Amino acid sequence: MAVTPVRWKKWAITAVGITIAVAVLVGPGFSKYRKLKEHQALATAQAAFAKGDYRSAVLSAQQVLQLNPTNIANCELMAQLADLAKSPTTLDWRKKVADATPSIENKLLLAEAALRYQSRPYPLTAQILLDLPPAATNVVRFHLVSAEYALALRQLGAAAAHFAAAAGLAPTNRLYRLNLALIDLSSTQTNKLAVARANLQSFLTDTNLAATALRGLITDRLAQGETAAARDFSEQLLRTPQATVADRLQHLHILKNLSSPDFSAQLAALQKNTATNLPGTVQIALWMEAHQLAPEAAAWLAELPARFRNQPMVAMARASALETMGDWPALRDFCTHGDWQEMNFLRLAFLAHAWAQLGEAAVTAGNWHAAVDNAGNRYGALIGLLELTARWQLPAERQDLLWLLLQKFPRERWLSQALEQQCLATGDTPGLWRIYQQLSATFPGEVGWQNNFAYTSLLLKKDSLAAEVLAAKLQKQFPTNASFASTYAFALHLRGRNMEALAMMQALPSAELRTSAVALHYGLLLASTGKPAEAAPYLAIARKDASLLPEEKALLAAVPDPH
Secondary structure: OOOOHHHHHHHHHHHHHHHHHHHHHHHHHHHHHHHHHHHHHHHHHHHHHHOOOHHHHHHHHHHHHHHOOOOHHHHHHHHHHHHHOOOOOHHHHHHHHHHHOOOHHHHHHHHHHHHHHOOOOOHHHHHHHHHOOHHHHHOHHHHHHHHHHHHHOOOHHHHHHHHHHHHHHOOOOOHHHHHHHHHHOOOOOHHHHHHHHHHHHHHHHOOOOHHHHHHHHHHHHHHOOOHHHHHHHHHHHHOOOOOOHHHHHHHHHHHHHOOOOOHHHHHHHHHHHOOOOHHHHHHHHHHHHHOOOHHHHHHHHHOOOHHHHOOHHHHHHHHHHHHHHOOHHHHHHHHHOOOOHHHHHHHHHHHHHHHHHOOOHHHHHHHHHHHHHHHOOOHHHHHHHHHHHHHOOOHHHHHHHHHHHHHHOOOOHHHHHHHHHHHHHHOOHHHHHHHHHHHHHHOOOOHHHHHHHHHHHHHHOOOHHHHHHHHHHHHHHOOOOHHHHHHHHHHHHHOOOHHHHHHHHHOOOHHHHOOHHHHHHHHHHHHHOOOHHHHHHHHHHHHOOOOOOHHHHHHHHOOOOOO
């Protein structure tokens, strides 16, 4: 039956009314239902994590993510789970927490994680510690992370100072005094070393700190080549409730060095005891790989029950063992299939590496691009790939990743610093221009980036008029800044206004005129105004600068060297 326009309107009005009524009645209820499911899933995930049931914890945490990707408590849990899996995605979750709740504590947790997932010189950790407010020095964790960072750089004096500061903030916590004694074990002074050993011995009666003291004493004995004495301390450590899988692995290391007949049996026992502990399994496999037992590690992981063997963290450890063995066909075949879930970018990266070693450049490139695409906008995942480019010596891929990271995370200063150093080292002026263009847009209040952008624009003759206007503005605002004056003087020189530029430069202190970057342009101006003898010492300073950019070298080459 046909519906007349009047009836159609009635039906439409009725339908809209019903829709609104349902939305009003059901909407709040549905929202409450989602919140209830989110709360229940989070509670289940946290309970499973507390019991060590990490597989169930991951499944429940993923349910929370589907319901509310911004749940901070769940992001914190995901960070802990990723860290247990030895995954660089730990940085993703730590960054999400720190961005959502930018407390000093959360930033320090991100800095601490960066020490584990970046290599020396740990640029992200350095950036975070530098950017923290002065109030951070009143926080114990700040000094602990700073000490850990200093130790990673082998800056023992700085580490000791931070542990002393932590001890001052928490005088009842003897752990920080113990850490100071541990640092003193590295002393070359016989008396100081003896005092440190005696201090550690005094902690052995403290139930809470004995394990830490024993670890220090074991390390000391191993450093001195006293392996049997280290074994005795290690056996004492394993009898404490605080003994960890890492402690048992160190004991195996000692037994291996002693060629002990107990080694194989104790390794087998440890493998059996940790068979259902995913993080422990990965720890053992990585330890075996590092101790010339990669084939045995790969074989052991392959024999685990499927529910453990197929877990992403175990798959990653197996791929790492195959890589160490150099079994490229096996690594290729293993990484061709499977689902490493949020670590799939690593599976694709290992697959690309296997193909590279087999000489298939086109397939390598395809899989590497797939790995980068799979990492997407994930900060930690991209940093994980960046670390692999260093490990596998892939300079082109590393530079591409740095640019991609800077594009996606322009406020991360360590990225721009890394790229700037690389561009300076290779004389890549267009690359520097691109960096300064982005930084001057991202940080418009930081005039140093504005000046660098203007200067590289002038060197490359990119929109020179706009660069001159910017340089003039900066010089007017900061008339005593030699670098800004030099940039504006260069702009004037390019316009043929040499006398005006020279007068401005001559107003600067003579000591600043002798710095390399300023001396170059002052010398050029003197030479251009008929003063070659006066220009010579300044041009000589510039010629000694090994860091000159190609365009700066060309400017120098155009001026005859009187010598």
